[in-house]
Amino acid sequence: MKGKSIKQSRFTVQSGMMLILFIVMAVITLTPFVSIFLASLRPGKEIMRQGLGLNLDTSVMSFNNYSYLFSGETPYFTWFKNSIIITAVQTVLTLFVSAFVGYGFAMYDFKFKNLLFMCVLIIMMVPMEIIMLPLFQLIIKLGLIDSIWGVILPFVAGPLPIFFFRQYLSGIPKDFLDAARVDGCSEYGIFARIVLPLMKPAFAAMGIFVGMNSWNSFLWPMIVLNSKEKLTLPIGLNALITPYGNNYDVLIAGAVFSVVPIVILFILFQKYFIAGMTAGGVKG
DSSP states (O other): OHHHHHHHHHHHHHHHHHHHHHHHHHHHHHHHHHHHHHHHTSOHHHHHHHOSOOOOOTTTOOSHHHHHHTTTSSTHHHHHHHHHHHHHHHHHHHHHHHHHHHHHHHHOOOTTHHHHHHHHHHHHTSOHHHHHHHHHHHHHHTTOTTSHHHHHGGGSSOHHHHHHHHHHHHTSOTHHHHHHHHTTOOHHHHIIIIIHHHTHHHHHHHHHHHHHHHHHOOHHHHHHOOSGGGOOHHHHHHHTEETTEEOHHHHHHHHHHHTHHHHHHHHHHHHHHHHHHHHTTOOO
């Protein structure tokens, strides 16, 4: 009994220390978000004078920045809509195409399979800046400059999603596929009816990753898009900072509101997120 009580006390102490550690980590993580939210409630002059901080000066705080942001005097909602469309289309296409390619690598044996998969791994290690110029020239030849398809199509078959789905599907027994073939199901039917339902956790985990990258993408959309009405949210917010004036109050309010879609995306798929990331690490 004494030994059991000692173990229980040790477990309680360890649980308490872990709880304290998680609380400290949560505070450190949330502090920048609280700071920028408080800054979004202050006028631009106060932001320039005090900077970002946690000081609560209620005498200068208001929601005027958000009122101006949503009044229609700025093209904020046009940028927001463009980002929503690009993120949604790119996420859906990337998940489908990458899952299809990853399924082929995981479940089929074909000539040069290992060589092609090695190419996928090599592409993962190539920085975007190296392929940006030839990719831009290709987009010009295809006539996709100043088009959302010029932003979306080059990254539909991403090497990281392909690798992730290949690893995930490598952990699924091939007996399911063989049983479906015996029952007369076609190869496309196997993928649509059997494989896709089993990939919900992987889709959720990779959907959050792809969606966040697409939503926050700045450099490539800035190169491809020229028209003001086609700009995405990160580029539009950056355009508020000019040599002739800096709208930091509107910029910070817009940055705070831009976090909302990512938070909603994570809340919707959080129950699948851990399971998908863990299963994606299975070695095939």
